[in-house]
Amino acid sequence: MTTTTDTIRARFRALHAAPETFVIPNPWDIGSAKILASLGFVAMATTSSGHAASLGKHDQHVTRDELVEHVAAITSAVDLPINVDAERCFADTVDGIAETIELLAAAGAAGCSIEDYDPVTGAIDPVETATARVAAAASAAHVHGIVLTARAEARLHGAADLGEIIDRLIGYREVGADCVYAPGLSDLAEIERLVQAVGMPINVLALPHGPSVGELASVGVRRVSTGGALAWAAYGALARGAEELLGPGTSTYSLQGLSRQNRHAFD
DSSP: OOSOHHHHHHHHHHHHHSSSOEEEOOOOSHHHHHHHHHTTOSOEEOOHHHHHHHTTOOTTOOOHHHHHHHHHHHHHHOSSOEEEOOTTTTOSSHHHHHHHHHHHHHTTOSEEEEESEETTTTEEOOHHHHHHHHHHHHHHHHHTTOEEEEEOOGGGGSOOOHHHHHHHHHHHHHTTOSEEEOTTOOOHHHHHHHHHHHOSOEEEEOOTTSOOHHHHHHTTOOEEEOTTHHHHHHHHHHHHHHHHHHTTOOOGGGGGSOOTGGGGGGO
16 A cells, blocks of 8 residues: 555544545455545445355355455555444454454554444344443544444344434444444435434445435435445346346347446556
8 A cells, every 4th residue: 555554544534524425335355446446436345245245155254354354455455444344343242342453453444333233143232232342342443543333233123213223323422433324224304313313423325215425415424335235236237247148148238347448447
């Protein structure tokens, strides 16, 4: 990298402190990261599902070592802040959370997230447990100037009362989270209510039938991410192209490929 890690992290923190909304797309490998960087995005984030797919795995089946290697590869390839989807930080203890964040810091992360869903139990952590975990993550992240995003996952795992989600996010804010995120929200009025109630930088996941970036900006959302959507769109294009070859045997799929102009990203 040609820019120092401290400078990149400062740039990421500044984006969260500024009033403007910014889009943080989620590459899944070095090539996709380079393409997105060449298109003018100011920051990016990893995607657990997209990264897992690139390894031929299901989401939540990537190891910590694989994630750290992935982060190091992307931060070495682009001079942009990289926020890491660290799932539960691969740890059940606060010491384990801190250890994971130390590894991600060494790999060049500018930000990372911690979520309150436990795939082992199939449930959302009790609020006291989740808040203690966010506090540990924030403490470890801030040693390195890393932006810590705390995620409330309830809407991805069934119906959840917005008021309860807001209370959780406020609790995460109070113990040191720099940004909060409740993936799965798609109603603009609910998102606006959350933004006003929590009073800190909010990340919203872009969804096919959700508000546009402009609409999210109009209610004060700071950051908009794509999750695994770009990866799955790319894999979908691959599957449709392969099906065309197996079916009519034509190759019109190549007409929608990356233009030669945009291949300069790989220079």
